[in-house]
Amino acid sequence: MKGQLKSFASDNNAPVHEAIFHAMMNANKGDAIGYGDDIYTLEAERKFKEIFGNDCRVFFMLTGTGANAAGLSHITRPYHSIVCSDKSHLENDECGAPEKVTGCKLISLPSDDGKIRVEQLGPLLHSVGFQHHSQPKVISITQPTELGTVYQMDEIRKISAFARENNLYLHMDGARIANAAARLNTGLADISIHAGVDMLSFGGTKNGAMIAEALVFFRSDLAGEFEYTRKQSMQLMSKMRYISAQFNALFSSDLWLKNALHANRMAGLLAERLQGISSVRITQAVETNAVFAVIPKNAIEKLQRKYFFYIWNAPRNEVRWMTAYNTTEKDIEEFVEAIRKAVE
Ligand SMILES: Cc1ncc(COP(=O)(O)O)c(C=O)c1O
Known part of the structure; x- marks a missing residue:
């Protein structure tokens, strides 16, 4: 049974980090007001403001897809279009939720490494003001990308400058933003608000949490009344304290960073060990945990x-192997040995 195999399929398959479970257990005492009026949520909001600045507005969400789709629907009208990479989760892995929920057209730009290049954006302006075309309104980038690659600071800044100049919003799908910050050795704010991002889907689940996603607005004019959109999007959790407690644990003692650094290091180790195996060809720069x-x-x-992992591109025999906060060096050594034997 797949569930019993060691997984290199996704960081989603890792268990909940003990410290996070512990924080949820600690929050599991007595009554607390539902829907976010509790001390754990106040504390988690305070922590987000400490990281991203007092003016940000944060909303806790249940899933990354929910954060993306609800957030995008809040800042668009159905005649808008949302520009993303053809490798993005929005385009491939959300079962059409962004289109269904927003009514917008997704314009996916071709990309070999998951990143959008600013040079690809100019031609889209051709549609602006032409009533027969959907109107570009949001550029959505994923940091790190679905291919594990990372946007450098200047790449984000160039895209955000383009967005500003052309009256577009910049959304960042940060389902694994911790891994990107760990890779770039920057703070979480440096690669988001300070780089000109307007709205961030912030992921905790892939970094050791159980259910901890958030939507962070960096512009109050965009956030306005999102609480109603969240409710209508069925992303308002009644027992909010259990989401908030997870973020509190992630932000205590830099657990978010430790987990991400470790996961990245394990992927780096895997890539390094594979170097000596000639029939294995790594196809993407290994910059985070894939x-x-x-x-x-x-x-x-x-x-x-023996192992659970996904075939990424069947005709090319391309696979994806992911590490997580709980991957050990021993796991990597054993996996590399199994790969060596399998290709013999
Ligand atoms: C880049 C990216 N964005 C968003 C998500 C959404 O996650 P969820 O499964 O919580 O909806 C994922 C999940 O794998 C992801 O990889």
Whole structure:
């Protein structure tokens, strides 16, 4: 059964970090007012403001897809379009939720490494003011990308400058933003609000939490009345304290950073160990906690008997291996040995 196999499929498959479970247990005492009027939520909001500045507005959400879709619907009208990469989660892995919920057209730009290049954006302005075309309103970038690559600061700044100049908003899908900040050795605010992002989907679930996502607005004019959009989007959790307690734990003693640094280091170690195996070809720069590789088809089949992971691109025999905060060096050594045997 897949559930019993060691997983290199996704950081979603890791267990909840003990400190986070502990924080939820601590919050599990006595009554607390529902829907966010509790001390844990106040504390988590305070922590977000400490990181992103007093003017940000944060809303706790249940899923990353929910944060993306509800947030995007709040800042668009159905005749707008949302520009994203053709590798984005928005485009490929949200079952059409962004289109359904926003009514907007997604314009996905071709990308080999998951990143949008500012040069790709100019031609989209051709549609502006032409009533037969959807009107570009949001650029959505994923940091790190779905291919594990990272936007450098200047790349984000160039895209945000383009957005500002052309009256567009910049959304960042930060389902794994901790991994990007860890990679770039920057703060969470540096790669988001300070780089010109307007709205951030902030992920905690892939970084050791159980259910902890947030939507952070960096402009009050965009946030206005989002509480109603969240409720209508079915993302308002009644027992909010349990989400908030998870963020409080993630932000205590820099747990978010420790978890992300570790996951990234394990992916780096995996990539390093694979160097010596000639029939394994790594296809993306390993910058966070994912390794993409092309390996012989029969080796994929052999490996999947012992390990759970996804085939990313079947015709190319490309697989994705992900590490998480709980991946150990021993896990990596054993996995590399299994790969070596499988390709023999
Ligand atoms: C880049 C990215 N964005 C958003 C999500 C949304 O996550 P969820 O499964 O919580 O909806 C994921 C999940 O894998 C993701 O990888």
